[in-house]
Amino acid sequence: MIRYALLGAVGAVLFILLFAMPHEKFSLKGKIFASLFVILLIFFAGFFERSNDSEAAFRRDLLLKFEQGGNIRCDKFIINSKTFNYEYGTASFVAKDKNHGGDEGLAGVSVDIQSCEARSEK
Structure with missing residues (x-):
């Protein structure tokens, strides 16, 4: 659960840094595009973590049955x-x-x- 909170915090920091940049260096269109990219990146990272967690739980359950x-x-x-x-x-x-x-x-x-x-x- 902490990993998901960490992903959200990293995303929030990236958004703050992205929109704190002046428009002369990074246009509004570029910021929007980068924001969408960061959102997709965080979404896929969360999806990967969830599937990884379920696979680990599956293995733990099998090993517990085996060891018992x-x-x-x-x-x-x-x-x-x-x-x-x-x-x-x-x-x-x-x-x-x-x-x-x-x-x-x-x-x-x-x-x-x-x-x-x-x-x-x-």
Whole structure:
């Protein structure tokens, strides 16, 4: 929420600076055009932040289910903490090898978290 307030404050400062400039240096048409550009820029930045927030919440929910031992459907696999590890660097689930309790048929399988569904499997 603070990020949205910060975007608004930056926009307000830009408008104040823009309209404080004398007309000789920057015409009224130029100021209006620049104002529209700043409004669009702030709108798209806010839209990006909102979609980024929802994606982060989706990942947090999936990881919470995974870490609590629940099953998650990803592509054609059912992911759980008994047969998969989560790799934070690549944001993917990697199958455990046979020596660590994994299934031999899943050896080398890596599943991106973005391929997972919001609903969990029982």
